[in-house]
Amino acid sequence: GAVVSQHPSRVICKSGTSVKIECRSLDFQATTMFWYRQFPKKSLMLMATSNEGSKATYEQGVEKDKFLINHASLTLSTLTVTSAHPEDSSFYICSASPEQSRTDTQYFGPGTRLTVL
Amino acid sequence: AQSVTQLGSHVSVSEGALVLLRCNYSSSVPPYLFWYVQYPNQGLQLLLKYTSAATLVKGINGFEAEFKKSETSFHLTKPSAHMRDAAEYFCAVRFSGNTGKLIFGQGTTLQVKP
Numbered sequence: 001g002a003v004v005s006q007h008p009s010r011v012i013c014k015s016g017t018s019v020k021i022e023c024r025s026l027d028f029q030a031t032t033m034f035w036y037r038q039f040p041k042k043s044l045m046l047m048a049t050s051n052e053g054s055k056a057t058y059e060q061g062v063e064k065d066k067f068l069i070n071h072a073s074l075t076l077s078t079l080t081v082t083s084a085h086p087e088d089s090s091f092y093i094c095s096a097s098p099e100q101s102r103t104d105t106q107y108f109g110p111g112t113r114l115t116v117l
Numbered sequence: 118a119q120s121v122t123q124l125g126s127h128v129s130v131s132e133g134a135l136v137l138l139r140c141n142y143s144s145s146v147p148p149y150l151f152w153y154v155q156y157p158n159q160g161l162q163l164l165l166k167y168t169s170a171a172t173l174v175k176g177i178n179g180f181e182a183e184f185k186k187s188e189t190s191f192h193l194t195k196p197s198a199h200m201r202d203a204a205e206y207f208c209a210v211r212f213s214g215n216t217g218k219l220i221f222g223q224g225t226t227l228q229v230k231p
Contacts, residue, residue, distance in 0.1 A: 004160075034219070043207065043221045044161075093160050095219075106219060108153070108160040 006109035023094030029074035030096035038091040121210040123222035136195040140208030149211040150191040
């Protein structure tokens with residue numbers, strides 16, 4: 001149980017285009033989902049927290065107009081990187097938490113490798 | 118300020134040797150503590166977690182960790198390393214008041230030599 005999937009697993013795009021990454025909780029309803037970014041040989045940096053049906057909460061320094069997050073259902077959250085540039089190339093990981101009141105366990109997706117040419 | 122620190126970005130052990138990965142946190146209130154493992158090009162897998170119950174926590178793959186409040190530590194151990202344990206290990210903390218938000222340590226790369 002508690003499986004989180006991401007699609008696509010890797011994507012290559014041209015500079016200036018937009019890319020959408022999906023994060024799905026396959027066997028539970030996720031009231032909260034998180035989006036992380038991981039640079040090579042580095043730790044995970046939380047980008048934003050999204051709650052189903054409401055606006056995402058972005059961490060300081062993360063451009064909300066650049067990284068659009070939508071959490072329209074209890075099993076799906078999407079991250080859209082708009083007007084991507086080479087510096088946006090990274091490994092993006094989502095996680096989902098099944099409990100609204102005690103979000104002490106996050107289940108992570110397998111990640112999406114984004115390369116912007 | 119609330120923070121989490123992993124001492125040693127790279128740890129190398131021989132197969133069969135003890136594994137010790139260090140994690141310290143900075144907080145006046147004991148947080149929830151987690152250890153995750155990441156294999157190359159994959160997401161994170163939960164090894165174990167401490168949520169104010171037993172201070173010695175047993176996880177998957179033979180790993181365990183002990184919460185020591187006096188030392189503000191949550192070190193990860195395994196008595197005997199296996200080649201398949203080679204991976205990146207992250208200590209993570211959820212501080213009181215930060216709903217669901219995890220703060221990750223810098224990560225420790227575990228190398229297991231034959």
